[in-house]
Amino acid sequence: MPTPIQQRRERERAQRQQLIVATARELAETEGWDAVTIRRLADSIEYSQPVLYSHFADKGAIIDAVALQGFAELVTVLRSAGTGRSGRKKLDALAKAYLDFADEQPALYEAMFTLASDLPFGTPEAPSSLREGYEELRTAFAAHADGRDVDVLTEVGWSALHGLATLTRARRLRPDLRDQRLPLLLGLLRG
Amino acid sequence: MPTPIQQRRERERAQRQQLIVATARELAETEGWDAVTIRRLADSIEYSQPVLYSHFADKGAIIDAVALQGFAELVTVLRSAGTGRSGRKKLDALAKAYLDFADEQPALYEAMFTLASDLPFGTPEAPSSLREGYEELRTAFAAHADGRDVDVLTEVGWSALHGLATLTRARRLRPDLRDQRLPLLLGLLRG
DNA sequence: CTCCATTGCCTAGCAATGCTAGAAACTGGA
């Protein structure tokens, strides 16, 4: 039975936790993840370092929290790109939305896919946004399965998008071909 | 005009440099890149830390050297997978070889694609193995271009393989669908 | 209003890391 005063404290605590995550994300996006140190975060939120450790077990947990936020946002981005469309148009819109997301928030995407330390993925307690994101993609691919297994197609399509996103960011692909890659991929995917 | 004795010294130096790279790679593969510290490398090669810095500007340069070695090996792997085959068989073999390479030497692959600090890629002095690797893939894709731009197709195909490799390693794909993904991708790629 | 227990917070520090300055030791020729 929580007293009102305890409730207020928990509220403030949750708020501060959110501030930590937001600060980490912002700093990562502007100066890169290397610049995200516990000391700088502590300075930013105007608390001492141990306070951070009362919210998160270690630095990795902070990154995980940012990643999780990223997945949640990716879901909403994909959803809004998909609503009102279907078939080919839906797939095109989702793919473009996915690449734009990765392109516009590279540090966030990095947290989600190369920094996050083993977020539970295939497990029951996979944070729901992960599964939801997958489902969102799946509905777009379903229309183009054409006899093929929808899940396999989704995984392969997602992998292609992910590879495109990461190799583009690492500048390993020719800039002058940039606008031709996604159309070609979409052509492949719809058979 | 180098005296013989200088030559010997340079030879020994090159040998030691190679030892550093090999040690870093081995340690990374067995214990992960986090375990690769300058101190441990120095201990392993039985020299003090500053000696390492007489070979490499910083730790990143060591990783880059490992990555470069990886690209050279990837080229030979792809070549040997491709020789004697053509058309569909060649593409299949190359793709499988690529994924096997990434799967069997995850730390090496990580050095090549997520750790390497800006190896010059699109530039004139892109270490030749990078361009050679791309060319090797390109020849395999050329047979299936079918009107499409070969370079775009190669980049997209490569991205898909890369995405598959990284997402698989991060355990974000369903293990039970593992054997179905590559065949489906190959089906897409050949049109 | 005063006291006190509980909770929350901060100061100070540890161990490990990448990297470097300066001294010491070795090398090979005179």
Add this chain to the structure above:
DNA sequence: TCCAGTTTCTAGCATTGCTAGGCAATGGAG
């Protein structure tokens, strides 16, 4: 045997993630 030049090592710095132990604020009881 000695010396100049190079190579190597010892010792240390600054920064990092993380933690122990003490201090202070908070809010209820008398």
